[in-house]
Amino acid sequence: MEKKVLSHIRHSVQEKRSNLSDWVETTPQPEKELCLDCKVDQPVFEHIAVLDQTLQKAENDTLGVCKVCHGQVEAGVLEIDYTAEVCLDCLSEPERRHLEAELEFSSEIQRALLPQNAPSFPGLDIGAFSRPAQIIGGDYFDFFRFKSGSYGLVIADVAGKGFSASLLMSSLQTALHTLATDSDSVSDVVQRINHYFLHNVNLTTFITLFLGEYDPNLRLLTYANAGHNPPLLYRPSGDPRLTWLSPTGAAVGVLEEYTLRSESIALQPEDVLxxxxxxxxxxxxxxxxxxxxxxxxxxxxxxAGLSAQDLVSALRKGLGDFNPTASPADDLTIVAAKALG
Ligand SMILES: [Zn+2]
Known part of the structure; x- marks a missing residue:
């Protein structure tokens, strides 16, 4: 294989391995349980084992050797999945078409950010700390439409900061906008994102995210939470008034075997998410x-009686009062959605 490609893959897989093992060693247990949606670290080690096998193959000069013809698996194929073991020529026609679609999608998600529109959700009053789709360090939130016409909102947080975090977020944004318009289920969207991100050489860490879909006709919120801090649902006339929307699956980009549930809640007027x-x-x-x-x-x-934007302002003020010397503007994101009457 080309030296440059090999060294890129090796570097990237090493980086992901070190990110993950640092994370396993240094993250407090409750945070790990939240992120992995389970009490043990074992699933992370399954992924680390795949990373190790890849490094071992790179060492032995067997990485990217086609197991059918013993020729070379194309560099572009390895970029989107460093575990690929069959070259394009040795795939069946349907497999090849499927892979070509993945290659096309993968190059799409590495392109620049999509232009954004201000959110307008019928039946929901939305307030946010900063502008839509602004990528701040490792935080990201955004709004978009699903194929069904219902409305999507997402908040995500990259483990790790810096340039690779921004790159991941712009890839996530493009992936979401592309997949949501082609899908009717939040868990399907997140599972497909996991599939694209898990073995991609350009994505060397992982992402927690909450993806919600709001159907204004049914007033129904359907969501999937991939290891993200539980959003808060406050229902002034509900019992209980407070509900934390806990993870329904693990963070994206870290598990070989990935499943994610979705949950639905009918919103009443004045409910605040x-x-x-x-x-x-x-x-x-x-x-x-x-x-x-x-x-x-x-x-x-x-x-909770305030408008969504005033509620966000009140929260920012509360955070400012809690620590007047911090500059939280750089690394925190708040989005409030209030159901209208
Ligand atoms: Zn082959």
Missing amino acids: LLYTDGVTELADPAREFFGPDRLADLVAAN
Whole structure:
């Protein structure tokens, strides 16, 4: 194989391996359970084993050798899946067409950001801390339409910051916009994103994300939560008033065997859905105490009568009061959606 391709794959797989093993070693247990949607680390080690096999093959000069003709698997194929073992010529016609579609999609998701429209959701009042689709470090939120015409909202957080985080987020954005218009199920969209991101050499970390779909006619919110901080649903006339929308599956890009459930909730007028990234709950005061989910829930309850945008402003003020010296603007994201009467 070309030296340049081989070294790119090796570098990238090593980077992902070190990201993952650092994460396993240093992340507090409750955060890991949230992110993996299970109590054990074993599924991460299955993925690390695949990364190790890839590194071993690179070492032995057997990476990308076609197992049928013993020729070379195309570099572009290996870029989207470094575990690929069959070259294009040795695939059946349907397999080849499928792979070509994946290659096309993969090059699409590496292109520049799509232009964004301001969110307009019938039946929902939306407020957000910053502009739609703005990528701030490792945070991302966005709005879009599903194939069915229903409305999508997403919040995501990359494990790790910096350039690769921004690249991941722009890839995620393009993937979401492309897949949502071709899909009717939030769990299907996230599972397909996992498939594209798991073995892709350009994506060396993983993503937690919450994807919601709102059908304004049924007032129905359907969601899948891939290891993301549980959004808060506050229902002034509900019992219970507070519901945390816990993960329905693991973070994207980390498990070889990936399944994700979806859940649905019918919204009543005045219900408030609050999405946020860990920069909110993990904001520390000068005594290093975390802001935490309880303060967040109290603030939402106290300000739930406001418009969505004023609620977001009240939360920002609450965070500012908690730690007046922090500059949370750089690394936290809040989106509020309030059901209209
Ligand atoms: Zn072959």
